[in-house]
Amino acid sequence: MVWRNWSVRIGGAALIALVLLAIAAPWLGTVDPTLFDAASRDLRPGEVGSVTMLDGETVAHRFLMGSDSYGRDIYSRVLYGTRVSFAVGLVAALAALALGIAAGLVAGYIRWADGLLMRVMDGIMAIPAILIAIAVVALWRASLATVIVAIAIPEIPRVTRLVRALVLTIREEPYVEAAVSLGTPTMKIMLGHILPNTVAPLLVQGTYICAFAILLEAILSFLGVGLPPDIPTWGNIMAEGRVQFVAYPHNVFFPGLFLAVTVLAVNMLGDGLRDTLDPKLAEARASAQVLDEHA
């Protein structure tokens, strides 16, 4: 069913390919992404230079995507950067989903908590995501954990809203009514009866959040307020390369290409999942999701 959809096929295949690239990075002709060699600075893509290994030995190396101003191999950095981007995207999305689901279940099922919780969520949504993320990073210095939190926070209200709306519909269903009349505890109704019925829309929403998280991580790193510069991420590679963009555009283009392809693949997967899993709301929700993803 899901696999019949071409968006899912193309997006999924591209993502699997990227994940394999990230896992197999050490065996794909890469070197340690932090190694540098003063003799091979600013090489064009495809040129051969040298790399100084950690033990001081110098070996010849073909720089498939050129090198940066320290003489580091862009190809290796981009491949290892894939690991960081995917990990950050996935963890941030899972964190946003977990917190959003919890808040949404409470807001949708427990009446007195609804008003307060949703006002706070509205407040968060009135601040553009990038600004929240930047402010959070500014508060606690950039580290992997901070960046993940910073990316997850602006997404929580969107998940909460979705879950709350779903819960409000589901709680009126006869099977929930039956459970209530049998004296089932509230906690069990929320987790056992309501939560399982929110899975399909949440899966779709989670995919879009992943795309957004990967994008936002790159934006933060690119602006210089994201992950520490010694971690090779696409955003960091571009941030370092932008100074020399006029002379050496490859420093920006290759990581940019990987980033664009990844986000496109995740979005296609999300669109395909939405069309197959959630066909009723497909067209109506399409633009809303786009807004969620970028706003």
Add this chain to the structure above:
Amino acid sequence: MLLVVAVLVFALLRFAPGDPAAIMAGDAATAEQIAQIRAGLGLDRPLVVQFGIWLGKVLSGDLGESFYFRIKVATLIGQRLEPTFALAALTMVIAVLVSVPLGVLAAWRHGGWLDRALMGFSVLGFSVPVFVLAYLLIWLFSLELGWLPVQGYARIADGIWNFLRHLILPATTLSVIYIALIARVTRAAVLEALGEDYIRTARAKGLPERRVLVRHALANAAVPIATVIGIGIAILIGGVVVTESVYAIPGLGRLTVDAVLARDFPTIQGVILFFSLVYVAVNLLIDLSYVFLDPRIRY
């Protein structure tokens, strides 16, 4: 909603690491001096009282003084307003002029090549990050073709031609995602309107197709289009932060990034409050515009 934003922003400043009193007193200050400054700033009073005082100041336009630039935050924001406003306005003009006709045509020829191309472009438009697109355009138009300046900003006062030359590339970059969004919503709304009975009536009367599309279909699709333009302001604000960085435009977005790098909390706070205010205000205006777009809506 703005009150919630204010509470969040206030919390941001209060929980920021570092004691403002200790920072102001300097390294050589004694504990008593620090306590004195703290009392002077009102930091020894209950949080709720502090919030009240702070809110009163913000409402009267006093956003405090920047740690880094050593001037009033309100003045600072005022200085950086022109480039950002110009960029946002030009982006919006380009986006609406391109996307609305595209959306209408795509709906008119539903399922045709333009429709499919537009839907494909909109997925692509959402996926290509603003800064990647920015560098692509700089590379093409400034480096390869040499038509436009690479970076920088020229004030309107320095001549309208020079001003536009510097702004056209950033505005085009930023408008792509906005075009994708508005075109998609326009298409969906017009498509829905085209299925209505009054369209069949209009066509049966022998009205020219152009008039049917503009006066009947588009006019009835105006409310969702206006809504999405309003909600999209958030995208525009986020995009401004990135675009101004890439194109070295000295606007509010650039100020935000600089303030974060310098850990200049009063400025961060001021910028976030300002952007949120703009966002809420624009959406209020859009809500009010419904009255003109759809005479059935009254407040």
